Amino acid sequence: EMTKTTKPTKGKPKAAGIKEPKQDFRDPHGIFAAEFDRLDRNGDASVDWKEFHHGLISAGWDANALSDLFETIDVSRDGKISREEYLNYHARKNSQPMLLDPKAVFTEFDADKDEHLNLRELAKLIRKIDNDEGFLGDTDFSNYVKEQLVAADKDKDSKLNLAEFLDWYKGFVHHIEDIRERFEDEQRKKKEAKQTSVSGSPANPSQFTGDGVWEVQLKDLMVALEAAWAKKKTPILIDDSADDRESPDATPLELFLQYGNYTLLEMKKMVVEVNMQKVKELEEAMEEARKKLVIALKHGNTLCVLLANSVPPIKSKFSSDESLPLAIFDGNMVDAAPASSSRGWRM
Numbered sequence: 336e337m338t339k340t341t342k343p344t345k346g347k348p349k350a351a352g353i354k355e356p357k358q359d360f361r362d363p364h365g366i367f368a369a370e371f372d373r374l375d376r377n378g379d380a381s382v383d384w385k386e387f388h389h390g391l392i393s394a395g396w397d398a399n400a401l402s403d404l405f406e407t408i409d410v411s412r413d414g415k416i417s418r419e420e421y422l423n424y425h426a427r428k429n430s431q432p433m434l435l436d437p438k439a440v441f442t443e444f445d446a447d448k449d450e451h452l453n454l455r456e457l458a459k460l461i462r463k464i465d466n467d468e469g470f471l472g473d474t475d476f477s478n479y480v481k482e483q484l485v486a487a488d489k490d491k492d493s494k495l496n497l498a499e500f501l502d503w504y505k506g507f508v509h510h511i512e513d514i515r516e517r518f519e520d521e522q523r524k525k526k527e528a529k530q531t532s533v534s535g536s537p538a539n540p541s542q543f544t545g546d547g548v549w550e551v552q553l554k555d556l557m558v559a560l561e562a563a564w565a566k567k568k569t570p571i572l573i574d575d576s577a578d579d580r581e582s583p584d585a586t587p588l589e590l591f592l593q594y595g596n597y598t599l600l601e602m603k604k605m606v607v608e609v610n611m612q613k614v615k616e617l618e619e620a621m622e623e624a625r626k627k628l629v630i631a632l633k634h635g636n637t638l639c640v641l642l643a644n645s646v647p648p649i650k651s652k653f654s655s656d657e658s659l660p661l662a663i664f665d666g667n668m669v670d671a672a673p674a675s676s677s678r679g680w681r682m
Contacts, residue, residue, distance in 0.1 A: 437504045483507070553591060617653075
């Protein structure tokens with residue numbers, strides 16, 4: 336079952352005679368565009384290393400962080416930061432804990448001020464970043480935090496001192512950046528594939544007009560989904576790609592969803608944990624579902640509810656107006672919602 340959201344549209348132009356930057360959803364208030372202009376001292380629409388270093392040092396940045404930061408923003412690796420790269424970076428960085436001064440991060444999350452991060456404090460840091468970035472996906476959160484602490488805790492005292500944290504945090508940030516790069520690369524490939532599909536016409540939307548079951552090749556899946564959403568339907572995907580798997584852990588469809596613009600909610604796992612294993616209360620599971628929905632809305636993702644081989648009681652138990660409303664599965668109800676709240680959803 337899927338719902339799809341789109342990013343907010345750009346605002347209306349300013350009144351004539353007022354010279355302001357064109358509004359961009361990545362920077363709606365023009366803050367980062369103004370920062371870029373300040374860094375771009377020679378006005379050539381790019382920021383080289385000298386300009387970048389001078390601008391941030393004068394603003395009080397830690398010099399040791401600047402080299403890695405420059406390389407992170409300079410995605411094209413041409414030794415210069417363009418306006419697009421700068422805005423894209425800040426759009427991805429929409430998270431307070433992802434500060435590039437690791438010492439400031441350490442201080443912020445050292446709640447008891449004992450100059451160490453314990454398991455609970457490290458969990459709060461990782462949880463906040465995951466809520467903004469969605470990088471953990473369906474990974475078990477508690478086990479992930481414990482594994483990170485064990486790997487970083489060199490002196491085995493079950494907490495991280497500043498030196499241990501700095502070593503760990505650098506790799507942690509790079510790990511998230513790698514995930515972003517893979518995601519962006521996958522999006523680029525999907526866009527190219529879609530353009531090729533249009534020019535080569537392997538799939539015609541007109542073939543997806545009737546109700547019922549559609550048999551769809553993976554390369555034509557996006558065309559079929561768009562056709563279903565146009566009919567105000569919530570698509571239910573039956574995965575028949577197991578025989579074509581290249582990975583022992585995932586089918587081609589599962590890989591498509593994992594690396595695409597999707598937020599995955601494992602409904603069967605939720606039902607098992609609440610009803611069978613009884614390791615979670617219903618309220619806790621529904622709160623996790625709410626966070627998945629918020630991540631999908633925030634990042635303009637498609638929310639994909641994974642049912643596996645189960646038929647969960649979504650309507651009677653695993654839905655609520657406060658966490659996972661049934662209305663998100665009803666295209667007509669979403670279309671009837673005010674534009675300010677529906678934010679351009681398609682079902």
